[in-house]
Amino acid sequence: MQSVQLDDSLHGGQFVPLFYSIRSLSHWNPKALIVFLLYVVVRVIAAFYLSISDCDETFNYWEPLHFILYGFGFQTWEYSPEFRLRSYAYLLIYGSFGKLFSLFSSKENKVGQFFFIRILVGILDAFSETFLYRNILRKFGKSTALLFFFFSLISPGLFISTTSILPSSFSLILFNFALSYWIYGNWLSAVVFISIASLWGWPFVAVLGIPLALCILYVKGLGYFCKLTIFLAIFNLLPLFIVDSYFYGRPSVAPLQLILYNVFPKKGKGSELFGVEPWYYYILNLFLNFNIILLLPLVFMPIFFLVFPLSNFKISFIWNNKQHWMESLWYCSPLYLWSLIFLFQPHKEERFFFPVYSMICLSGAICLLSLRRLLQRLEQWLNNKKILQSFLTRKAKLLIAERFTVCFLFLFICLSLGRIIMLVRGYQAPLIVYREFSRRELQKDLHSSREYNLCIGKEWYRFMSHFFIPKSQIRVRWIPCGFDGILPQYFEESGIPKGTRTIPRSMNDENRAVPEQYFYSLNACDYFIDLETFSDPPNQLTKGLHPFLSEPFLDNCVTPRSVRVFYIPFISSRAVYGRYVLYTLNSFHNMSELMQPRDGGTHY
Structure with missing residues (x-):
């Protein structure tokens, strides 16, 4: 040739x-x-x-894959x-x-x-x-x-x-x-x-x-x-x-x-x-x-x-x-x-x-x-x-x-x-926190008679999938955060093919939020994940609580673009980091502080 x-x-x-x-x-x-x-x-x-960089990969592929392998996981409207x-x-x-x-x-x-x-x-x-x-x-x-x-x-x-x-x-x-x-x-x-x-x-x-x-x-x-x-x-x-x-x-x-x-x-x-x-x-x-x-x-x-x-x-x-x-x-x-x-x-x-x-x-x-x-x-x-x-x-x-x-x-x-x-x-914190959470909770003897709720607000799009949720008793709950789009909900847990054939309630193709996607009983949250940055106001929901896990996460809103785009020795030390935090909780008592959503797109 x-x-x-x-x-x-x-x-x-x-x-x-x-x-x-x-x-x-x-x-x-x-x-x-x-x-x-x-x-x-x-x-x-x-x-x-690398953490999962696209929430579409999590919710449209890792989650239904987890359902196929383990019988539970999140379903998006595309799978209805x-x-x-x-x-x-x-x-x-x-x-x-x-x-x-x-x-x-x-x-x-x-x-x-x-x-x-x-x-x-x-x-x-x-x-x-x-x-x-x-x-x-x-x-x-x-x-x-x-x-x-x-x-x-x-x-x-x-x-x-x-x-x-x-x-x-x-x-x-x-x-x-x-x-x-x-x-x-x-x-x-x-x-x-x-x-x-x-x-x-x-x-x-x-x-x-x-x-x-x-x-x-x-x-x-x-x-x-x-x-x-x-x-x-x-x-x-x-x-x-x-x-x-x-x-x-x-x-x-x-x-x-x-x-x-x-x-x-x-x-x-x-x-x-x-x-x-x-x-x-x-x-x-x-x-x-x-x-x-x-x-x-x-x-x-x-x-x-x-x-x-x-x-x-x-x-x-x-x-x-x-x-x-x-x-x-x-x-x-x-x-x-x-x-x-x-x-x-x-x-x-x-x-x-x-x-x-x-x-x-x-x-x-x-x-x-x-x-x-x-x-x-x-x-x-x-x-x-x-x-x-x-x-x-x-x-x-x-x-x-x-x-x-x-x-x-x-x-x-x-x-x-x-x-x-x-x-x-800058962005590995979700992977580290969820992996460590899985390791620690796997060693615990959870009561099989009750559910444990992992509550997530504005950080929903960085959820690393149920592959990092060690036991079926732990359920992920979305709490109100100001996001007005549709969020995934759990598959009908009746096995295959019944679970995949069931048309979920309150699903739409208009990217319109529905009340059923949120978890309002904050006093029932056992864990809570949040990103705390200098650009966000203090979160009253976690006031006085000590983090169970915490990892640094680059604060895009405060760090100059010239510093956060590429790592440059000495210069990148000027980057500002927040905390990606997992709390263990006994109760929440108010919902007055609703967390604001952050852009889940590509970091510049």
């Missing part, structure tokens, strides 16, 4: 200090096993140290048989991971089961990224593959997304395989993986397969494409239809329901009810997750692929030939197609860009090497014209491309590690 090689050769015989040289990196040719193990190490670290937006067939994939863990561990070790599922997801992602790395190596050459590996290994975006059980993370893993097979030339396998990602995971991922579909239409014809589409639709939708119809008790095709809800919403309904963001939301968010890499596909890639070819600029100045230029553009096109669609959707979530995170790293690697070669050409031109020669000694030559690349990579490392460290230091 012909490779799209980017010339990144260095000028022979030139002196360059070791610190400024990347020859040692360019000569490194790691085996696939080494690449895989390095991915696994980073993904396992993420699995153990009336709406049927989520697929139980998808949950059974992770349910099998949980059952596998139960074969060699006790039933009480639910926290261990939670981390085991996360680790397995991370390992699957590591395998998919290694597979993609190998095919990038075959197609684009060693330098592009190494940069892709380097970017994807330590980028905060992939650190966050690759151990999640969200459908967008599932689609990220499968699209890695699809992109790998597409690059390799195995179009059939690529289409199979895209179809699974779209129908089992997130239906909108089918958009990423449009460039590949055009290739198949052009080469194989419309007849072949239609037959393949029909076969894959039946192959995927039949088991989905059977499983979901069994759980819901009525004919159900969850991907179709989700498309109808989001693309053709009824008047006064739809995803916009859950919040809208400005068009630049994703640009800010992606900069946090990929920092300076984002500049490459966002700014330089359009210049290389669109401006230069339309001008008198010769493509061979950077690329070996026009075919290589077209192939690279075509492989990167799903990223731009995805961006054009989602940038202008009113409702925006960080997770919506998860499926293209690996593509950002690939396009960044291609563009950085293109930019490097352009700088090498500039360097050659300056040397040939003897420009600035009087300012240079014989040993100190320009080496513009060399030093630019080193500075770029060094800055990327600093920003990426700084962001990851800040995410762990």
Whole structure:
């Protein structure tokens, strides 16, 4: 197979200090096993140290998964048989991971089961990224593959997304395989993986397969494409239809329901009810997750692929030939197609860009090497014209491309590690508190004849799921906090399928709060979780009580953005921390102090 090689050769015989040289990196040719193990190490670290960053993952996936495994858990309106937006067939994939863990561990070790599922997801992602790395190596050459590996290994975006059980993370893993097979030339396998990602995971991922579909239409014809589409639709939708119809008790095709809800919403309904963001939301968010890499596909890639070819600029100045230029553009096109669609959707979530995170790293690697070669050409031109020669000694030559690349990579490392460290230091408190709560309460002998209530107010969206609630006697209760949206309620605890077929009372698709979702008997609360910050008024409900558990949590309202975005030694010591607190209580006597909700979105 012909490779799209980017010339990144260095000028022979030139002196360059070791610190400024990347020859040692360019000569490194790691085996696939080494690449895989390095991915696994980073993904396992993420699995153990990151809190759940999206409450949608908690309530729409961890909670119904807990219900499937243990018979109780929270149900969102999306799982009501009336709406049927989520697929139980998808949950059974992770349910099998949980059952596998139960074969060699006790039933009480639910926290261990939670981390085991996360680790397995991370390992699957590591395998998919290694597979993609190998095919990038075959197609684009060693330098592009190494940069892709380097970017994807330590980028905060992939650190966050690759151990999640969200459908967008599932689609990220499968699209890695699809992109790998597409690059390799195995179009059939690529289409199979895209179809699974779209129908089992997130239906909108089918958009990423449009460039590949055009290739198949052009080469194989419309007849072949239609037959393949029909076969894959039946192959995927039949088991989905059977499983979901069994759980819901009525004919159900969850991907179709989700498309109808989001693309053709009824008047006064739809995803916009859950919040809208400005068009630049994703640009800010992606900069946090990929920092300076984002500049490459966002700014330089359009210049290389669109401006230069339309001008008198010769493509061979950077690329070996026009075919290589077209192939690279075509492989990167799903990223731009995805961006054009989602940038202008009113409702925006960080997770919506998860499926293209690996593509950002690939396009960044291609563009950085293109930019490097352009700088090498500039360097050659300056040397040939003897420009600035009087300012240079014989040993100190320009080496513009060399030093630019080193500075770029060094800055990327600093920003990426700084962001990851800040995410762990600043926002890990819920994970620590719930994990320690589970460990301590598991050792207690609770009376089976009564329920124990864990009450949560404004911190509802940071609930870590019932996998951290050690015993079924402990129930999570939402107390009034000023939040006016709908909150999840417990499934009907009558087993499967009766529990999943029961239409819950007081559920709606209008994001409208209902009285039944709140727990008003505060004197019956046995535990209470809250975030106490300098920006919040004192909470009279916990006045005079001593915390059972307490962990520092970054106060976004008081800490300057320049300090809280990236961890910077010495400077980050100016960050202000509140307390994420768990109280053990005997009684509450007033509800006069209602806690105000806080934005549960991405931290900037």
